[in-house]
Amino acid sequence: MKPQDKNKNLRYYRIDEVEQLFIHGRTNWPNDRKELPLFWNNSGVEVCTGGTELWIKVEADYSVYEPWYAVEVNGALVSRSMLQPGENDICLFRGMSEGTVKRAFFYRDLQAMGQDDDCHMIVKGLYCDGQFKEVPPYDHRIEFIGDSISSGEGTYGAGDDMDWIPMYMSSSHNYINMIAKKMNADVRIISQGGWGVYCSWDAVRKNNIPGIYDEICGLAHGKFNESLGAAKAYDSSDWQADAVVINLGTNDGTGIAAYNGSGGEVSAMADEPLSKKGCEEAIISFLKKLRTYYPDAHLLWVYGMLGYDISANISKAIAEYTAETGDSNVFYLTLPNTLDGEFGSRMHPGLKSHEKAADMISDYLLTRLGRL
Template sequence: MKENEKLKVYPLSDIEYLKIHGRTTKCLSPLTVFWTGGGIELNVKGSELWVEVEVDYDIYEPWISVVINSAPVSRQMLISGRYWVCLFRGMSEGIVKNLRIIRDVQAMSADPSCSLKIHAVKFDGEFLPVEERLYKFEFIGDSITSGEGIIGAKVEDDWISMWFSAVYNYTAMTAAAFNAEYRVISQSGWGVFTSWDNNPYCNIPKYYDKVCGLLNGEKNEALGAFEENDFESWQPDVVVVNLGTNDMGAFNSPEWRDEATGESHKQRLNDDGTFNEEDIKAFENAVEGFLVKLRKHNRTANIVWVYGMLGSIIMPAIYRAVDNYKKNSGDIKVSVFQLPNTTDEAVGSRNHPGRLSHERAAKELIGYIKEVLVNR
């Protein structure tokens, strides 16, 4: 193999026109990519480009997708170590390409060792400015929003990184339709009040204020995951919250026992299958409380609570909670929107929405956000 002798190494901090996606710290040496959909974007005029990653994990390895001029061209597992990955080579020197490296896998709360860092770029050309996008969108959710099940055969049932996708995800498709920059805050199995298995600590609101607060361990602390997030620096136009599916699941799951306190937790159904009044109220309070917190940090955003890709049973409680929030706050830039349910032919792996289901959800959501942005 012939060496390309024009390649030069650029630490991220030396790249003038670096665009960073996803919530993270200010550190560029290296940059930690915490969340799915996060990564870097560059406009580059040159023929060959590599990126230096540093990867670690005990259980769940990260994956990345590479997107060139908005087309996904590769998707690969990143094994542990610090090494260079070639993103393209042999392209025309004089032509500008838009390049994105996207983390395809959610932040992994269950593996404190899991991390993906980017140190530098090796390149033989010139960096150019990345166009500022029209809008900023934030998506908050669970496994659906993490893109669990978009990849893989229907039979797959292992809970592993391989089945996740940030690219063929309703989040990415919706943002692309508006030429919006976007961020994703999501975690499989989690809810707004409780996880699918009644663990009350696994809720997104609890950690929303931190850079990536749902992670654990000293390593993540050192990476800045538990710092306060700088909301001022990135105020979204639209916040989409897609939570409720796991809160609903909790009503159908056994109790969860907290080994630390000895307490058990369980969202209860009545004998006739209706919700226990107190427990559904706790869920509603969590929705309302989260809206208060979201508004505090996102002062002007249109907030849309979406739900329905895996059934819509808990929807009345969501409507009640949002109603209450609006009545109590006077905030009118909040609404609820039902996403289409996942039909049989649109199921992906792990009984989760597949790519077709994400496409359908995006289509409906795009229509709704259009109205929201025009009318309110």
């Protein structure tokens, strides 16, 4: 079956042919393949059109962790589903009024999956029966860097469900998506569940976000992902963030505590000694790195949706960073902890907790960056 079977007016456009395409997320574009890989959650494509029907062609695969996508039409989530291996023709909308401009956003709902080299998702083209229009401009550009909370773990699924599976991760229901709507912001997410700025929840020092930050997608491994450009150096020159929000620390706290003996089995996994001092240095170091990519961005560290273990260390590290560099364009907010009754699945923050975080962060950033 082909999209055109039901609507002869649909015309196929290779993704590089769509001039008005708005690309969300850090990716390798343009590239030689003329296809758009979606490495990170919330990465995707957005178009506007007066046509009545719109489809997207997406190639996907996986061995263990299947990619999920979500669709928003005029800013409202209408569909969310697993992708199947091979080429998928997915209808974003159909039967809508001709002439009225519709805005459709198709995006990866699943974080980059470092434990499945076969997991990938590539946008190849669009089918439409109308003209494409420019996507209205966003007011702000914001990069979010995080862990499972930013990967939306727990934002889908029943309260008791504990499986670590793509179905229970999202960017469609997480606080970042809410902030994007509240601020009319073009957001990008760099997140990996279980990792911190310094170590992972299971006390592995090398599993940290700064270590993979310099590549376009340092979490997408294997030959094929390499062929998509995942391992290429990240070049920030064409997308300068107004703000970078770093929501890291939860796993560092857990990892350091585990190393220090609160968890026997876990600390055995440790690859090197861990300490809060080391974590502070990692924070300072990461802030310096981010400043090299974004000379003018406001750097906002947020933390607390799952407790405040290393909050004092974050405060201290930021103060030292500022003292050392003279850079005071950096800030720290403690977010409301997730209360009883506010959890989603996987003992992770649920909708209400994400809303509180989104309220607090967006209010702060709108004040800092200016309400346009």
